[in-house]
Amino acid sequence: MSQRYTGLIERYRDRLPVADDARLISLGEGATPLIRLHNIPRDIGFGGELYVKYEGLNPTGSFKDRGMTMAVTQAVAEGAKAIICASTGNTSAAAAAYAARAGITAFVLIPDGKIAMGKLAQAMMHGARIIQIAGNFDAGMRLVREVAEQTPVTIVNSINPYRLQGQKTAAFEIVEDLGRAPDYHCLPVGNAGNITAHWIGYSECAATHHDAVTKACSYCGGRCAYAGGGNGERPTMVGYQANGSAPFLRGSMVDEPDTVATAIRIGHPQSWDAAWVVREESGGWFDELTDEEILATQKQLAAREGVFCEPASAASLAGALRDISRGRIADGTSVVCTLTGHGLKDPDIAISQGSKIETVPATLDAVSAVIGEAV
Numbered sequence: 226m227s228q229r230y231t232g233l234i235e236r237y238r239d240r241l242p243v244a245d246d247a248r249l250i251s252l253g254e255g256a257t258p259l260i261r262l263h264n265i266p267r268d269i270g271f272g273g274e275l276y277v278k279y280e281g282l283n284p285t286g287s288f289k290d291r292g293m294t295m296a297v298t299q300a301v302a303e304g305a306k307a308i309i310c311a312s313t314g315n316t317s318a319a320a321a322a323y324a325a326r327a328g329i330t331a332f333v334l335i336p337d338g339k340i341a342m343g344k345l346a347q348a349m350m351h352g353a354r355i356i357q358i359a360g361n362f363d364a365g366m367r368l369v370r371e372v373a374e375q376t377p378v379t380i381v382n383s384i385n386p387y388r389l390q391g392q393k394t395a396a397f398e399i400v401e402d403l404g405r406a407p408d409y410h411c412l413p414v415g416n417a418g419n420i421t422a423h424w425i426g427y428s429e430c431a432a433t434h435h436d437a438v439t440k441a442c443s444y445c446g447g448r449c450a451y452a453g454g455g456n457g458e459r460p461t462m463v464g465y466q467a468n469g470s471a472p473f474l475r476g477s478m479v480d481e482p483d484t485v486a487t488a489i490r491i492g493h494p495q496s497w498d499a500a501w502v503v504r505e506e507s508g509g510w511f512d513e514l515t516d517e518e519i520l521a522t523q524k525q526l527a528a529r530e531g532v533f534c535e536p537a538s539a540a541s542l543a544g545a546l547r548d549i550s551r552g553r554i555a556d557g558t559s560v561v562c563t564l565t566g567h568g569l570k571d572p573d574i575a576i577s578q579g580s581k582i583e584t585v586p587a588t589l590d591a592v593s594a595v596i597g598e599a600v
């Protein structure tokens with residue numbers, strides 16, 4: 226049998242709601258690397274295991290592909306001719322790509338200004354119908370709900386339950402890779418769909434996927450810690466927001482969210498209730514970071530570990546590093562930080578804070594002089 230990886234639906238079909246005869250709309254999403262960091266833990270004297278789940282390596286460069294393969298597969302199965310979403314950028318990129326793959330139309334509502342260049346380029350290239358509104362994500366989301374009531378278009382935002390079903394598979398992969406759940410799982414939080422999806426995934430791992438009689442784990446083949454029959458082990462879930470856009474810290478909706486991390490520039494999270502349940506059940510917490518802290522960690526991760534993520538993604542690691550330094554995350558524990566999107570999504574931010582270009586004459590002397598200074 227062929228070993229070619231063909232995406233997360235085929236990989237986890239037995240635990241996803243997909244009809245046997247469904248036409249799968251896939252671009253080979255999932256199976257992203259869980260990279261153990263070495264330099265940063267050494268720098269800060271952390272004796273535990275610190276990992277990043279590099280979701281930026283999905284086909285369109287963000288974790289949104291995990292949900293989109295499910296949502297578009299289901300939409301096509303139901304006969305939809307068009308899908309629609311509001312987006313800070315990555316949902317529109319994923320919706321556009323999977324719609325192209327399926328041969329249906331994607332309508333995307335984007336906020337004016339505040340969308341990262343890479344994401345806009347993707348939606349344009351995949352042929353989406355791009356509707357820019359004079360308003361923010363939250364306004365776009367409201368409009369999408371209203372339009373979908375009157376018009377036969379399927380919403381593919383994370384309020385579509387198939388999205389979270391696809392996204393839960395990231396937790397399956399982590400448990401397989403580590404042989405158990407980590408002690409802590411840290412994520413950036415916008416609409417809070419992803420933190421909810423991970424909790425669903427970990428909960429399913431812990432509770433249901435080990436046959437009590439045979440002790441066989443139905444997805445890891447018996448390698449993981451749950452192979453004894455589901456011991457209920459799940460991580461503490463920690464969600465980080467940008468302080469200008471932190472409804473979970475305020476305890477109520479924020480009407481004018483603002484942050485350089487545009488992917489989490491959301492003031493009215495769609496999975497509000499669910500995320501509070503995740504915090505409660507996992508014994509976790511929410512915390513907030515300044516834009517400066519987020520950008521400093523984005524650069525630190527790229528420069529010290531060779532891993533390039535977009536600003537919003539760096540919120541997970543920035544928060545984890547701060548909580549490690551404060552002892553809220555104990556030394557010696559295992560920590561996974563989700564890097565939700567690729568750094569190339571937002572080249573403007575990267576160029577504004579990365580290494581500067583050194584301009585010299587096109588001569589051996591000039592180039593040697595620069596190198597000679599450094600070695």
Ligand SMILES: *Cc1c(COP(=O)(O)O)cnc(C)c1O
Pocket residue numbers: 287288289315316383413414415416417418419420488489535537538565566
């Ligand atoms: C969508 C997105 C988020 C936020 O995820 P939610 O499920 O809305 O909480 C974070 N980072 C990136 C890069 C995203 O695209």
